[in-house]
Amino acid sequence: xxxxxxxxxxxxxxxxxxxxxxxxxxxxxxxxxxxxxxxxxxxxxxxxxxxxxxxxxxxxxxxxxxxxxxxxxxxxxxxxxxxxxxxxxxxxxxxxxxxxxxxxxxxxxxxxxxxxxxxxxxxxxxxxxxxxxxxxxxxxxxxxxxxxxxxxxxxxxxxxxxxxxxxxxxxxxxxxxxxxxxxxxxxxxxxxxxxxxxxxxxxxxxxxxxxxxxxxxxxxxxxxxxxxx
Numbered sequence: 001x002x003x004x005x006x007x008x009x010x011x012x013x014x015x016x017x018x019x020x021x022x023x024x025x026x027x028x029x030x031x032x033x034x035x036x037x038x039x040x041x042x043x044x045x046x047x048x049x050x051x052x053x054x055x056x057x058x059x060x061x062x063x064x065x066x067x068x069x070x071x072x073x074x075x076x077x078x079x080x081x082x083x084x085x086x087x088x089x090x091x092x093x094x095x096x097x098x099x100x101x102x103x104x105x106x107x108x109x110x111x112x113x114x115x116x117x118x119x120x121x122x123x124x125x126x127x128x129x130x131x132x133x134x135x136x137x138x139x140x141x142x143x144x145x146x147x148x149x150x151x152x153x154x155x156x157x158x159x160x161x162x163x164x165x166x167x168x169x170x171x172x173x174x175x176x177x178x179x180x181x182x183x184x185x186x187x188x189x190x191x192x193x194x195x196x197x198x199x200x201x202x203x204x205x206x207x208x209x210x211x212x213x214x215x216x217x218x219x220x221x222x223x224x225x226x227x228x229x
Contacts, residue, residue, distance in 0.1 A: 045080065045093040048149065048200040050104050051111060052208050064223050066125045067136040068110045071102035071166060072143045081203070084151040084158075084194075094149055094199060101147045103127075105166065105207065109140070112211050118220050134173075137223045142168040146184065149203040151194065158194035162187050162206040168214050172224035179225050181217055183210040 081101060084092040096104040110125045117123040130141065146165035151158050165184035172178070187206050191198050219228045 047097045050204040065136045066138045067133045068106045069130040069141040070106045073102045082148045082150040087153040139171045149199045162202040164206045170225040183213045185209045
């Protein structure tokens with residue numbers, strides 16, 4: 001009799017388990033719908049700070065003066081640097097703080113060189129408007145051809161991509177020589193829980209990678225910037 005009773009109990013438990021499973025799935029679906037409702041884009045624009053703190057090094061003895069002018073923006077779309085496509089429709093747009101990528105890139109390059117430039121030494125660097133300085137040893141300018149960050153949300157994940165392409169020109173005012181370098185790069189990551197900081201960090205990392213490539217390809221000799229040997 002005990003065996004028959006256990007079989008009866010098992011049969012009675014099966015509908016209960018099915019009901020519980022349906023309830024759990026229903027709650028999960030409701031939660032997903034609520035999350036989706038909160039993830040719909042409204043066309044807002046979020047500003048990204050692409051500056052990356054760099055540990056300062058000791059100042060170098062030979063005070064070479066470097067002036068960086070804001071980079072010229074040659075991107076096809078200058079209204080933003082990217083957008084997030086939401087899973088449940090709509091977009092959120094991204095732009096850099098100040099809404100001028102050329103200024104942001106020049107400032108990031110200046111901070112990198114000021115704190116830890118060529119050969120990991122600090123240099124006398126500042127950012128100035130184009131054509132306003134004539135007494136520098138090295139004048140750096142450039143063009144922004146690509147500078148973007150985008151995010152595309154999918155079910156349970158968001159793909160974040162960033163790309164950068166810029167041309168950096170350094171004019172040595174002493175001997176009137178010039179060094180030109182084009183640096184570009186792209187990075188991507190996939191996150192489960194999306195945060196706008198993911199876009200900001202990836203775009204800043206992509207920019208710093210380009211700056212590091214420019215520095216590794218060049219050097220300063222006799223108060224002039226040259227191609228590295």
